[in-house]
């Protein structure tokens with residue numbers, strides 16, 4: 031390496047040749063800390079910790095620019111899990127294990143797959159919108175959500191592939207009216223609102239179902255699909271739980287509001303309104319699930335009984351999530367949706 | 378092919394008839410589809426609703442890919458879609474479902490590229506992990522000026538990735554589900570952009586350096602503020618910015634200071650080549666469909682953007698950092714600058730060639746003069 035004197039000479043020579051090098055001096059002074067800004071003044075898309083230039087147009091104009099609105103604990107670690115556990119629907123599912131199924135089972139499996147092919151990508155479209163409106167100073171949040179976008183894309187594609195791979199095909203589109211009660215994922219304009227309802231409730235319910243995939247699967251390919259999707263979905267739910275924990279500690283004034291989102295989401299969960307929970311009563315998919323769980327069209331009544339247990343399991347896991355998120359006081363203070371409590375108590 | 382507002386009705390199974398519920402919903406626009414509150418009686422009639430019962434996709438050599446499932450009516454890409462729900466393309470359409478969203482990008486010409494599905498699968502097959510696949514252990518202390526120059530390059534590249542995220546994030550939700558291949562491909566590009574941000578920021582901070590200056594921002598601004606259409610945005614992102622990013626990656630690989638950089642640049646090149654392959658194919662398709670007027674409009678649109686590019690290229694920060702890297706140290710900054718000039722010239726030439734390839738008649742004569750100057754300049758370095 032050059033001595034101090036040599037370096038001085040190089041520097042002067044470069045300056046004499048017309049090089050600016052002012053930036054290099056600025057870099058030498060730049061200390062990048064670990065602290066995440068409570069309020070972000072980064073409206074130009076610059077990398078967190080980089081040196082701002084005066085005079086750059088504030089084209090970022092990110093609506094989400096306070097840590098309190100978006101942050102979650104340990105998202106960096108969660109992002110690494112996203113990265114490590116990616117998989118391919120083309121090559122990681124043993125498609126060769128698909129065999130001809132009885133028509134009623136094939137139709138039911140395909141109806142369920144049609145549901146997932148229809149709804150999964152909402153959790154990519156909507157987070158995509160939020161990512162692009164969130165200051166890059168909160169990159170850990172953005173990266174976790176970008177991981178989710180990739181996962182949901184794969185979920186859309188793997189269920190479409192399943193529907194088309196074994197003779198059934200795509201079945202009936204889901205015809206639920208998402209706006210039948212307030213609070214659909216699509217409508218969320220605020221991150222905590224989105225996260226509370228989508229990560230904690232909506233995806234939580236789907237997670238329970240994926241975890242019980244063994245009950246709905248008729249071959250190794252389907253088992254693999256549900257198992258892998260469950261792993262992914264657990265990370266999405268974790269984004270919400272980690273955000274809720276942060277909010278509980280750092281924005282306690284918003285906890286009441288979060289409970290209001292949960293009121294709406296529980297209503298949707300218990301009634302099937304909005305069409306987000308495929309296991310809910312009144313859903314087209316609940317019939318398909320009953321066929322799969324019972325083992326055929328003629329055993330759908332038996333399947334409905336199992337489906338009731340599935341719903342109870344959804345509630346049980348939801349209550350556990352509330353506990354983990356620090357929002358479980360609603361279970362004991364009379365606020366939780368009575369039909370969920372009833373399902374929980376009768377489990 | 379015609380518009381597909383209405384999905385197919387099933388035809389394959391013998392008991393085919395329009396489902397009772399579908400008919401009911403059509404008769405009664407105030408009907409109560411599932412999930413509205415009042416449960417319909419169980420009929421299992423949905424079991425008859427597959428439009429393509431009996432059709433089976435077969436996995437190919439690369440597994441079960443999106444191309445493998447583009448069979449029968451499922452593989453038909455509509456010229457436009459009036460379906461404003463998330464109905465999977467080819468599913469059984471139920472009348473009377475209210476709109477869920479207004480998708481402004483509902484025409485094939487707005488977003489399509491034939492290679493999107495294949496590129497999506499490739500993105501997944503060639504995925505990599507910044508924290509695992511880059512041999513970070515090969516980083517060794519570098520002279521301060523050299524290290525900080527690499528930090529400056531990495532800061533610029535991490536910011537370019539951020540802008541890509543922000544732009545695609547704005548557009549992806551506005552794309553109609555009839556073109557799910559493009560949506561899923563762009564999801565993979567979003568994910569790539571997270572990885573690029575991560576790997577460049579990590580490199581900047583991994584070897585005793587710091588983060589550098591933010592970008593001058595003029596092209597970032599153009600990309601983010603682009604509103605006229607996805608195709609216009611794609612021209613900014615994949616024809617103007619994209620080849621520039623790719624060029625920086627290529628030179629980054631060629632002049633890497635250690636095995637970690639060599640590897641990370643090489644991996645990023647693969648990703649970026651995929652992004653450009655989609656963007657170029659889409660622009661070419663859109664321009665061929667829209668015709669000469671549209672191509673002329675693009676040409677005129679770019680003249681202003683090129684002036685911004687030329688202004689941005691006058692900023693010395695990135696070029697001086699690259700000159701130090703290419704020269705191997707501050708002492709060789711002048712010889713490094715010759716390589717920079719070669720890079721600039723190659724970039725502008727490549728921009729013009731790519732514009733020509735997609736059908737925009739970009740020539741030296743209509744190129745912003747300050748950009749044309751890079752092509753005309755005599756470079757001392759070997760090309």
Ligand SMILES: [Fe+2]
Pocket residue numbers: 150153181182185263
């Ligand atoms: Fe999912």
Ligand SMILES: [Fe+2]
Pocket residue numbers: 153182233262263266
């Ligand atoms: Fe999810």
